[in-house]
Amino acid sequence: MTTTRAPHVDEADALDDEGAIGDGDPADDGAPVTDLPAAMASALDGMDVPTAIRTRRTIRKWTDRPVAPEVVNELLECALWAPSACNMQLWDFVVITDHETRQRLGPAVPHADTAQIVIFICYNSRFSQGSYANIQSAAAAVMNMLLRAHSLGLGGFWQATITDRTLLREIIEMPPDVEVLSTTLFGYPDEAPGAPARRDPSHLIHWQKYDLTKKPILPSAWRPTHWTLAQVADYHQARIRAGPRYNKPIPSEYRAVRGYLGHALRRAGVDAAGKVVVDLLPCTGLYLEAMAAEVPKATLSFVELGTQVADFVHRRMPRPAAFHAYAIEGEGVPSDVPSASADAATVVFRLENLPPDERRRLLREAYRVLKPGGTLVVAHMNVRSYFEVFRWIRWALGRRDVQYALHADPSLGPFEALAPEAVDGLVHEAGFRIEHRHGAFPMPPPDEARHRVRALSRRMVPLARWLGLVHDLSRPLHSVLAPFNRIRFLTAVK
Numbered sequence: 001m002t003t004t005r006a007p008h009v010d011e012a013d014a015l016d017d018e019g020a021i022g023d024g025d026p027a028d029d030g031a032p033v034t035d036l037p038a039a040m041a042s043a044l045d046g047m048d049v050p051t052a053i054r055t056r057r058t059i060r061k062w063t064d065r066p067v068a069p070e071v072v073n074e075l076l077e078c079a080l081w082a083p084s085a086c087n088m089q090l091w092d093f094v095v096i097t098d099h100e101t102r103q104r105l106g107p108a109v110p111h112a113d114t115a116q117i118v119i120f121i122c123y124n125s126r127f128s129q130g131s132y133a134n135i136q137s138a139a140a141a142v143m144n145m146l147l148r149a150h151s152l153g154l155g156g157f158w159q160a161t162i163t164d165r166t167l168l169r170e171i172i173e174m175p176p177d178v179e180v181l182s183t184t185l186f187g188y189p190d191e192a193p194g195a196p197a198r199r200d201p202s203h204l205i206h207w208q209k210y211d212l213t214k215k216p217i218l219p220s221a222w223r224p225t226h227w228t229l230a231q232v233a234d235y236h237q238a239r240i241r242a243g244p245r246y247n248k249p250i251p252s253e254y255r256a257v258r259g260y261l262g263h264a265l266r267r268a269g270v271d272a273a274g275k276v277v278v279d280l281l282p283c284t285g286l287y288l289e290a291m292a293a294e295v296p297k298a299t300l301s302f303v304e305l306g307t308q309v310a311d312f313v314h315r316r317m318p319r320p321a322a323f324h325a326y327a328i329e330g331e332g333v334p335s336d337v338p339s340a341s342a343d344a345a346t347v348v349f350r351l352e353n354l355p356p357d358e359r360r361r362l363l364r365e366a367y368r369v370l371k372p373g374g375t376l377v378v379a380h381m382n383v384r385s386y387f388e389v390f391r392w393i394r395w396a397l398g399r400r401d402v403q404y405a406l407h408a409d410p411s412l413g414p415f416e417a418l419a420p421e422a423v424d425g426l427v428h429e430a431g432f433r434i435e436h437r438h439g440a441f442p443m444p445p446p447d448e449a450r451h452r453v454r455a456l457s458r459r460m461v462p463l464a465r466w467l468g469l470v471h472d473l474s475r476p477l478h479s480v481l482a483p484f485n486r487i488r489f490l491t492a493v494k
């Protein structure tokens, strides 16, 4: 049995009015002693700090195994040993172990109903927030808990998302001047996720001064004209870093794009042994994976900007697809895909990501790798659609940030919806003849309406129902409204 001298946080009198523990040296504050169960003691011995840091993973699925109160206390004690600004320890911890409360929290805090333990770290908004001291202190406490949880065989989850703060306040009876800064969830893991890739340190670490020549610091502008291809490559990595769970598209969009790709590729006769399809810059690989099911007999390959992204694509593919690196700069051909070797090439929501010259370079590459008579399939976002209207509303609401990985559709990072005639022009310029044009979504379908309205502001959520209704009622007009389709598809021939 191991014992540690520490504040026993379950006891109401452990925290004084200021939320601080004792008056002086925390080691001398006469706080109660916490007994750690034997199993905890051995786990404690078993993991050193570097191992804990490197092997900890975010766990989002837990078993039903309860977490012993001593273990919960141990986590909280570790939180309280974290550094805090001026050692003021102006935090509060609301610990939810009760099953019924966790179920009620489900609609307000994702995963609260499936974790065994939910801990909210709160801060009184009257206390100084200068230098982000509150946030920094809370973050230190969270990190201590996550590492300690991992060393004890528990899985922890640091979750920023709170879906309904009002409901959360009601359930935990939080006073109006207190804010939840952070949510952590714990339980015994029911999954063993691999380590999501980390960025290349040479892109991130500056020695002695902020080195502006370092590549690639991601621009804060959404128009791809402000981006280099190297930066787009780094952005593609950012998109896959958080894992496939963030790359879920809006279901209606996924069905439409997958449907068109399957249709166009089968029409081009590539669903046969020996036929080769090259997906150009698939990024998350979502649609390459879909193509594997749509044209099961074809041989698939893809061209991407970096190996991290390629590995991610490989992992999600149900069957092998050869990866070819796409050169970020240089005069020669951009990839080692042999000329005139492919029967079809696909470019799905990628022209929008690229600076204008790179759009041309990508389509020239498609032309080069295709056999004479080979088929190019392009999907792109139409600038003359409600997509642009939502972007402008977002802008008007002051939401002018560049959106990165946490978004369900391809309108991320550098992403510029394009005019139909501009895309047609680029495809012609590369040497193709356009054979077929198609489109989808002159109005947002109900699932997309919900998604877009929620992304604007929670207060607008009721609007989504009306938009969905307009979509359904205007169905007979959809063909007339085709010029305003959000997504356009092209099939072109070399």
Ligand SMILES: Cc1cc2nc3c(=O)[nH]c(=O)nc-3n(C[C@H](O)[C@H](O)[C@H](O)COP(=O)(O)O)c2cc1C
Residues within 6 Å of the ligand: 056, 057, 058, 059, 158, 159, 160, 161, 195, 196, 241, 242
């Ligand atoms: C401040 C912060 C907030 C986070 N919020 C969420 C969240 O709301 N939802 C989620 O699924 N993951 C969230 N995460 C977990 C990250 O996605 C995760 O740490 C990251 O993908 C790296 O994986 P790893 O923790 O396994 O190394 C958050 C992490 C941090 C540090």
